[in-house]
Amino acid sequence: MHIPDGFINGGTSAGAGVIAAGGVAVSLRRSADVLDDKSAPLAGLVAAFIFAVQMLNFPVASGTSGHLLGGALAAILVGPWVAALCISVVLLVQGLVFADGGLSALGLNITNMAIIGVGVGYAVFTVLRRMLPANRSGVLAASAVSAAVSVVAASAGFVVQYAIGGAGSASVGTVTAAMLGVHTLIGVGEAVITALTVGAVLSVRPDLVYGARDLAATPLLAPSSGAL
């Protein structure tokens, strides 16, 4: 999903750059309010983990692969503001050092994956947590669904950018159908990886899962109650 240079024209890329810069600025401010001794090192680890898992492309259809975007995962683990910064750092490292995602497209990519991916992922997760039972299964179901939706939303971000300033001649309708279709499949992989990761952290350190802080306070999931 990393947009290279050239797919989207300069004006649209610059506009997305402004949106991305605004989103990062707000996230910096809000993150400074919430980061503490426990969450700051964890957030660094979350960014590194997402970088690693983004390298693991999985096949989704004939001749097509996908990889984790990690917006919902990061938001569930460290909260949405810190998550947006995690994904932005990953995109920066990928674009600058690994030539993955164009430099002129950095604003487009941050907008899609760090702002839309995290924002939609966290919003869906929050709504589902309210509707589902307040237990481990509820958290994992909310994680899976929000992860899948976040990927489709991020791909819709590209579609909007393509509609405004796409260099290609394919119609917006064709690109929309193709992008949303393939990213629905990739979203299934995103859902599996996100639920597995959140489940693993919940098993060992439930207190470190931002989106399940309410559960860590109950005896059932307290670390001292080993049996459960």
Added chain:
Amino acid sequence: MMDRKQLTFLLVGLAVALVLAGIVSFYASSSPDGLEKVAEDKGFIDTATQHATGDGPLADYGVSGVDNERLSGGLAGVIGVGLTVVIAGGLFLGLRAVRRRTEAGGDRPPTAVGGAPGR
């Protein structure tokens, strides 16, 4: 201060990330990803232009000069995890420091500061 449990968790997590990026990544699918595939199918893949750092030493997740594919990709992955943890870790520890300074010297009365024991 960070307790030992927390440190263990962070080190195990980092080890998992290094194994995934350094070893497991070799087995990842090399097919085009969703966006690339759509761009190929819908005929706009050629609108992509040369990446500014496309000739860089780590471009496309390989270390230039290292011919062994497994080693080249694995090293690139390990370097990427290292860079990400240093940049993100530095950023977040820095932001935490900003918060501390605000709490210590902010507009709040001393009693409010005293309300956060251990800081």
